[in-house]
Amino acid sequence: MDTRKELALKFFASQIRLETFRQVANLGFGHLPGSLSVADLLAVLYGSKMNIRPEEPNWPERDIMVMSKGHAGPAVYSTLALKGYFPMSWLMTLNKLGTRLPSHCDRLLTPGVDMTAGSLGQGISAGLGLALAHKVKGIDAKTYIVLGDGECNEGEVWEAFLFAPQHKLDNVIVFIDRNLKQLDGTTAEVLSLGDMAVKLEAFNWHTQTIDGHDIVAISEAIDAAHAVKGRPSAIVMNTIKGAGVKELEEMEINHHIRLSSDMSERGMKVLEEAHAALAEVLREHNVTPIPTALDRE
Amino acid sequence: MYKVIYDGSREKKDHKTVFSSTMMDLIETDPDVVYLDADLMNSSGTMALWKKHPDRAFNCGICEANMMAVAAGLSLGGLKPYAHTFGPFASRRCYDQVFISQGYADNPVRIYGSDPGVCAAFNGGTHMPFEDMALMRAIPQAYVFDIADGVQFEWVLRKVKDADSGVQYIRSTRKNNAAIYAPGSEFEIGKGNILRDGTDLTIIASGIMVGDAMAVAEYLAKEGISIRVVDMFTVKPLDVDLVVKCAQETGVIVTSENHNIIGGLGEAVAAALVENYPVPLIRHGVEDRFGQVGSVDELREAYGLTPERLTELVRKALKRK
Numbered sequence: 001m002d003t004r005k006e007l008a009l010k011f012f013a014s015q016i017r018l019e020t021f022r023q024v025a026n027l028g029f030g031h032l033p034g035s036l037s038v039a040d041l042l043a044v045l046y047g048s049k050m051n052i053r054p055e056e057p058n059w060p061e062r063d064i065m066v067m068s069k070g071h072a073g074p075a076v077y078s079t080l081a082l083k084g085y086f087p088m089s090w091l092m093t094l095n096k097l098g099t100r101l102p103s104h105c106d107r108l109l110t111p112g113v114d115m116t117a118g119s120l121g122q123g124i125s126a127g128l129g130l131a132l133a134h135k136v137k138g139i140d141a142k143t144y145i146v147l148g149d150g151e152c153n154e155g156e157v158w159e160a161f162l163f164a165p166q167h168k169l170d171n172v173i174v175f176i177d178r179n180l181k182q183l184d185g186t187t188a189e190v191l192s193l194g195d196m197a198v199k200l201e202a203f204n205w206h207t208q209t210i211d212g213h214d215i216v217a218i219s220e221a222i223d224a225a226h227a228v229k230g231r232p233s234a235i236v237m238n239t240i241k242g243a244g245v246k247e248l249e250e251m252e253i254n255h256h257i258r259l260s261s262d263m264s265e266r267g268m269k270v271l272e273e274a275h276a277a278l279a280e281v282l283r284e285h286n287v288t289p290i291p292t293a294l295d296r297e
Numbered sequence: 298m299y300k301v302i303y304d305g306s307r308e309k310k311d312h313k314t315v316f317s318s319t320m321m322d323l324i325e326t327d328p329d330v331v332y333l334d335a336d337l338m339n340s341s342g343t344m345a346l347w348k349k350h351p352d353r354a355f356n357c358g359i360c361e362a363n364m365m366a367v368a369a370g371l372s373l374g375g376l377k378p379y380a381h382t383f384g385p386f387a388s389r390r391c392y393d394q395v396f397i398s399q400g401y402a403d404n405p406v407r408i409y410g411s412d413p414g415v416c417a418a419f420n421g422g423t424h425m426p427f428e429d430m431a432l433m434r435a436i437p438q439a440y441v442f443d444i445a446d447g448v449q450f451e452w453v454l455r456k457v458k459d460a461d462s463g464v465q466y467i468r469s470t471r472k473n474n475a476a477i478y479a480p481g482s483e484f485e486i487g488k489g490n491i492l493r494d495g496t497d498l499t500i501i502a503s504g505i506m507v508g509d510a511m512a513v514a515e516y517l518a519k520e521g522i523s524i525r526v527v528d529m530f531t532v533k534p535l536d537v538d539l540v541v542k543c544a545q546e547t548g549v550i551v552t553s554e555n556h557n558i559i560g561g562l563g564e565a566v567a568a569a570l571v572e573n574y575p576v577p578l579i580r581h582g583v584e585d586r587f588g589q590v591g592s593v594d595e596l597r598e599a600y601g602l603t604p605e606r607l608t609e610l611v612r613k614a615l616k617r618k
């Protein structure tokens with residue numbers, strides 16, 4: 001990937017982080033760290049890979065992203081808002097009564113959300129069903145599914161891991177957000193997953209392991225996965241729960257957090273500074289950012 | 298015997314504290330008690346229990362189905378398992394394991410399904426069980442408890458320890474309800490409690506709606522309407538004798554529950570009435586809808602789980618007498 005594209009995607013990821021943080025800080029509590037850990041992935045998917053029409057969310061040939069770890073809704077919502085699926089102002093309604101943006105992704109409420117999730121383990125199965133539907137109907141679209149590593153505790157996930165190779169679902173990429181944490185602590189303490197890559201290989205998935213915060217690595221891994229025919233692909237992303245905000249990264253239990261106004265201010269400052277520094281680099285390299293709804297507002 | 302202390306104030310201790318301290322005590326005083334959780338110990342307040350007694354408190358990870366059948370095995374092995382997760386995941390997500398391995402194979406497990414109905418608040422529709430009692434009631438010989446306050450919660454948790462048969466399903470908020478009972482109150486499983494006597498109508502309530510029922514009875518008393526309030530904390534087996542007695546003595550009944558009116562307390566009472574002593578009945582509860590996000594108070598408003606709505610239904614029911 002050339003540097004200019006990489007910079008533009010990094011900038012987009014930084015915008016997603018900022019808007020995600022702002023959203024949750026505005027509410028005062030939420031699944032913020034688990035949302036931040038998938039920000040870079042969402043930037044690459046929505047910023048360069050996915051074939052979508054934000055003005056026509058239900059376009060039948062669109063690529064699909066299923067956030068199986070449905071509690072990462074806030075990251076999905078900032079991405080979709082930046083892409084123009086709905087007004088940025090909706091982000092300030094996160095999780096309020098009557099909102100279109102509930103804590104967990106809901107296909108009936110949010111334009112651009114294709115599957116409801118929140119009961120962990122089910123999103124992957126529904127995602128595989130969608131991919132199978134594409135095969136049956138001869139639609140050439142990709143399905144991207146994002147799983148939490150804690151979510152991989154669910155037996156259903158392993159049933160899905162068996163199902164996809166059986167049906168040769170090479171139109172699917174499953175991302176595992178391997179931030180090594182779940183709700184009660186580390187995945188090692190709660191229910192050790194061991195080496196996910198080895199396990200997925202053994203289940204006959206084409207498997208790659210990457211740094212899930214490295215834009216270039218994510219992009220290249222997706223391209224490599226698309227080249228694979230006859231079986232599904234998994235990308236194990238080593239990530240950090242809370243990525244981008246040290247204070248959150250370092251909290252021992254950081255699944256669902258309450259943000260004091262001090263914490264919110266500190267976090268926004270860190271993210272805004274990082275964003276401003278990145279903007280400077282973009283200017284130096286004469287890089288135009290990926291167009292977002294913010295350009296219009 | 299129980300003593301009613303209701304005066305509209307909230308409980309001082311939240312149910313998370315009641316649960317965690319009771320479980321700690323049960324583990325430390327009975328060597329056969331074991332505790333299982335599905336990556337929600339931080340939510341149920343049992344992290345300290347896990348750290349202190351890793352040999353008898355087991356974090357099963359996000360594997361509700363496996364947890365419930367493992368619990369059945371622990372029961373089969375002569376232990377007294379308690380298992381917790383959020384209500385929807387303690388019922389829907391592992392229903393067949395509870396039904397077969399615990400119920401049908403008769404390996405009793407004490408299940409705590411937390412945050413029932415609107416208590417799931419900001420976790421929203423996927424986490425908001427308005428049907429857990431319906432599911433659990435449908436398991437033969439199961440016990441279903443909808444908890445009114447912390448005093449009762451602790452009593453039930455202790456009482457079911459020695460249950461030697463039947464799935465024991467306990468639903469309760471993790472937060473504070475209206476205080477209903479004096480500390481040390483004693484109850485009887487399968488028996489409803491008359492909290493306040495009355496002659497014009499009976500409200501049979503459970504869980505978080507018990508406090509509202511008391512508020513409504515107090516309010517209507519000022520108009521000279523005499524309402525009896527029953528806390529039917531054992532939703533199954535239902536206290537049919539008490540239902541019939543209330544029908545005979547007050548002539549009309551309104552039920553009130555933080556649950557779909559299909560399959561819960563209201564339907565149980567309706568069946569008991571129709572078969573034994575038909576009188577008019579109105580079911581107050583969630584009217585066949587899914588959950589959504591919001592604060593508990595906003596959701597109570599959204600689903601009509603308020604004293605205002607209950608008052609309206611009571612007036613309507615009185616006209617049918």
Ligand SMILES: Cc1ncc(C[n+]2csc(CCOP(=O)(O)OP(=O)(O)O)c2C)c(N)n1
Nearest residue numbers: 034118119120148149150151181182183336
């Ligand atoms: C079936 C089910 N069980 C339990 C929960 C409660 N829960 C929500 S998120 C979570 C931990 C998820 O961990 P992980 O998948 O690793 O997400 P991340 O750490 O990336 O946020 C749990 C236990 C749930 N949502 N669904």
